[in-house]
Amino acid sequence: MTDLTLALDAxxxxxxxxxxxxxxxxxxxxxPHLKLILVxxxxxxxxxxxxxxxNITSRxxxxxxxxxxxxxxxxxxxxxxxxxxxxxxxLDLVKEHQADACVSAGNTGALMAMAKxxxxxxxxIDRPALVSCLPTINHQPxxxxxxxxxxxxxxxxxxQFAVMGSVLCEAVTKKQHPxxxxxNVGSEEIKGNGQxxxxxxxxxxxxxxxxxxxxxxxxxxxxxxxxxxxxxFVGNITLKTSEGIARLLLHQLKQGLTxxxxxxxxxxxxxxxxxxxxxxxxxxxxxxxxxxxxxxIVVKSHGNADETAFLQAICLAxxxxxxxxxxMIEQRLESILLDINS
Amino acid sequence: MTDLTLALDAxxxxxxxxxxxxxxxxxxxxxPHLKLILVxxxxxxxxxxxxxxxNITSRxxxxxxxxxxxxxxxxxxxxxxxxxxxxxxxLDLVKEHQADACVSAGNTGALMAMAKxxxxxxxxIDRPALVSCLPTINHQPxxxxxxxxxxxxxxxxxxQFAVMGSVLCEAVTKKQHPxxxxxNVGSEEIKGNGQxxxxxxxxxxxxxxxxxxxxxxxxxxxxxxxxxxxxxFVGNITLKTSEGIARLLLHQLKQGLTxxxxxxxxxxxxxxxxxxxxxxxxxxxxxxxxxxxxxxIVVKSHGNADETAFLQAICLAxxxxxxxxxxMIEQRLESILLDINS
Numbered sequence: 001m002t003d004l005t006l007a008l009d010a011x012x013x014x015x016x017x018x019x020x021x022x023x024x025x026x027x028x029x030x031x032p033h034l035k036l037i038l039v040x041x042x043x044x045x046x047x048x049x050x051x052x053x054x055n056i057t058s059r060x061x062x063x064x065x066x067x068x069x070x071x072x073x074x075x076x077x078x079x080x081x082x083x084x085x086x087x088x089x090x091l092d093l094v095k096e097h098q099a100d101a102c103v104s105a106g107n108t109g110a111l112m113a114m115a116k117x118x119x120x121x122x123x124x125i126d127r128p129a130l131v132s133c134l135p136t137i138n139h140q141p142x143x144x145x146x147x148x149x150x151x152x153x154x155x156x157x158x159x160q161f162a163v164m165g166s167v168l169c170e171a172v173t174k175k176q177h178p179x180x181x182x183x184n185v186g187s188e189e190i191k192g193n194g195q196x197x198x199x200x201x202x203x204x205x206x207x208x209x210x211x212x213x214x215x216x217x218x219x220x221x222x223x224x225x226x227x228x229x230x231x232x233f234v235g236n237i238t239l240k241t242s243e244g245i246a247r248l249l250l251h252q253l254k255q256g257l258t259x260x261x262x263x264x265x266x267x268x269x270x271x272x273x274x275x276x277x278x279x280x281x282x283x284x285x286x287x288x289x290x291x292x293x294x295x296x297i298v299v300k301s302h303g304n305a306d307e308t309a310f311l312q313a314i315c316l317a318x319x320x321x322x323x324x325x326x327x328m329i330e331q332r333l334e335s336i337l338l339d340i341n342s
Numbered sequence: 343m344t345d346l347t348l349a350l351d352a353x354x355x356x357x358x359x360x361x362x363x364x365x366x367x368x369x370x371x372x373x374p375h376l377k378l379i380l381v382x383x384x385x386x387x388x389x390x391x392x393x394x395x396x397n398i399t400s401r402x403x404x405x406x407x408x409x410x411x412x413x414x415x416x417x418x419x420x421x422x423x424x425x426x427x428x429x430x431x432x433l434d435l436v437k438e439h440q441a442d443a444c445v446s447a448g449n450t451g452a453l454m455a456m457a458k459x460x461x462x463x464x465x466x467i468d469r470p471a472l473v474s475c476l477p478t479i480n481h482q483p484x485x486x487x488x489x490x491x492x493x494x495x496x497x498x499x500x501x502q503f504a505v506m507g508s509v510l511c512e513a514v515t516k517k518q519h520p521x522x523x524x525x526n527v528g529s530e531e532i533k534g535n536g537q538x539x540x541x542x543x544x545x546x547x548x549x550x551x552x553x554x555x556x557x558x559x560x561x562x563x564x565x566x567x568x569x570x571x572x573x574x575f576v577g578n579i580t581l582k583t584s585e586g587i588a589r590l591l592l593h594q595l596k597q598g599l600t601x602x603x604x605x606x607x608x609x610x611x612x613x614x615x616x617x618x619x620x621x622x623x624x625x626x627x628x629x630x631x632x633x634x635x636x637x638x639i640v641v642k643s644h645g646n647a648d649e650t651a652f653l654q655a656i657c658l659a660x661x662x663x664x665x666x667x668x669x670m671i672e673q674r675l676e677s678i679l680l681d682i683n684s
Binding site for chain 2: 071072074109135136137148151152183184185188189190191192193194216217218219220221222230232233234236237238239240241242243244245246247248249251252
């Protein structure tokens with residue numbers, strides 16, 4: 001791996017430096033060529049590094065940021081009034097090419113708005129999208145976007161998400177012409193609201209995209225398509241509902257498995273495999289989600305991410321930076337959009 | 343139980359009479375005072391009853407309908423051109439008080455549109471909503487609406503759903519002032535799209551509704567609220583995603599439990615409890631969903647419902663008819679809407 005530098009919003013998320021700093025240290029142990037810029041309140045960050053060996057701290061650069069973006073800040077407010085925040089500072093470092101990527105567990109709306117203003121979107125893209133990879137029954141991971149960066153989207157925006165998702169999947173999985181579907185209330189052409197109806201029209205007339213039509217919620221985890229597109233409102237609720245139902249199922253299984261030594265033993269033996277499935281149910285929480293469509297790499301970690309989860313987000317940023325994802329997406333986008341507009 | 347008469351759309355659903363007629367016969371065996379009107383193609387229905395004992399067939403009345411609503415029919419088309427369909431005929435029977443309720447497994451959009459025109463909505467209600475009961479971790483069932491009858495809703499419509507859901511829950515569970523929440527991408531006040539934001543405003547200023555604010559997808563199955571409101575696009579995808587994730591979890595558990603005699607044995611023991619949880623994941627499929635806000639009882643069964651599922655839908659219709667649900671809802675609605683408008 002060539003030398004990489006990531007900027008971490010050390011203050012982001014529900015736990016701030018208590019989580020982000022130890023996760024950063026772990027990441028530096030994993031990647032010997034990695035450098036990290038920890039952006040935030042140096043008075044909180046520095047003490048957390050006092051016990052860390054110098055061959056690790058020598059690859060950490062602390063940049064003081066006097067402000068924080070609060071979880072309750074409206075995007076417009078954060079944009080206007082949090083110019084000295086750790087989140088904004090971390091994004092600036094990517095823009096100024098001092099960092100190859102940025103990771104934050106902070107306010108999604110604010111991160112999206114700031115990233116858009118600071119890094120700018122790729123040519124032909126109006127709004128970035130939050131995307132993550134979900135597990136499926138046939139082990140073909142599926143990319144779902146948008147996961148909450150855009151709570152309301154018109155057809156043109158959903159169309160751009162479809163193009164970006166397709167390009168991302170092709171760039172990462174090397175799969176040619178990945179299949180793309182729109183999440184809808186039914187698979188029949190007449191189903192759905194105005195946005196999905198119009199988006200379907202746009203995609204049907206775009207041979208560069210391998211559009212498969214509508215799919216319903218129960219098909220998300222079947223693995224029959226590579227990319228699933230929906231607005232951020234639906235995507236966010238879909239992902240979180242998956243987490244909720246997995247917990248319910250786990251809970252009811254546990255309840256059903258508490259009578260009798262033999263069955264309790266079974267429950268114990270099953271716990272790890274059930275837990276590992278449960279862990280996959282919320283990729284945003286455990287793998288981080290990427291904000292794509294920008295001229296830079298931004299990885300969003302879940303707000304209440306623990307150390308392991310935030311480390312996962314850092315690892316995702318390392319992978320995307322190593323693959324120079326934005327450049328890859330931009331190149332594919334250019335050719336597709338060129339064809340579409342010609 | 344006093345004598346009840348239900349009208350069944352015998353042609354509705356993916357399987358038509360092959361499923362609906364045997365389910366009807368089962369229902370008549372369960373309820374000795376029940377009468378059923380089977381509406382549809384008598385040439386398909388009659389042969390399916392040839393082997394049935396007369397004390398059952400004596401309580402079956404076949405009404406011939408020369409048409410069917412197709413699953414692909416647009417609501418407006420079905421309304422205009424399927425006036426002689428089994429679905430329309432069954433709804434007419436409820437309107438003419440020849441039947442106490444109607445059950446159909448047909449096209450949801452068409453059923454919703456026809457029911458609205460034929461039966462009319464209750465005073466103060468613009469659009470009926472599809473509602474069902476979901477299981478939760480603390481065993482407090484939660485009412486989720488709308489499940490797909492209205493793919494796009496303005497704030498006023500969502501507000502009416504909240505009132506109807508609250509009244510339905512109070513009427514059925516006898517719980518005073520049931521708690522109502524709006525499904526959203528975050529619990530903070532600033533989160534969400536225009537519709538949920540405006541609906542929250544309306545509910546905050548309605549003391550008659552025990553409004554609890556926003557909840558996220560992962561909280562649906564926690565059982566912390568009695569009623570959850572969302573538009574039909576989100577509700578439908580949420581419900582179907584729950585089914586999908588449950589299947590994925592079951593699949594992955596099975597995969598994790600195939601090595602070794604002992605573990606396979608334990609896995610077999612687990613299967614029933616997993617299956618029973620799985621069954622609950624799609625109440626629309628297994629229990630039927632109610633179309634509420636109408637001047638009559640309409641129960642929607644899943645399109646590909648099997649005999650047991652369609653029987654469940656008939657049982658739900660029997661319960662609602664026995665409790666005279668529309669009258670109960672109308673009375674509570676009147677008082678609430680009176681207070682709101684005064």
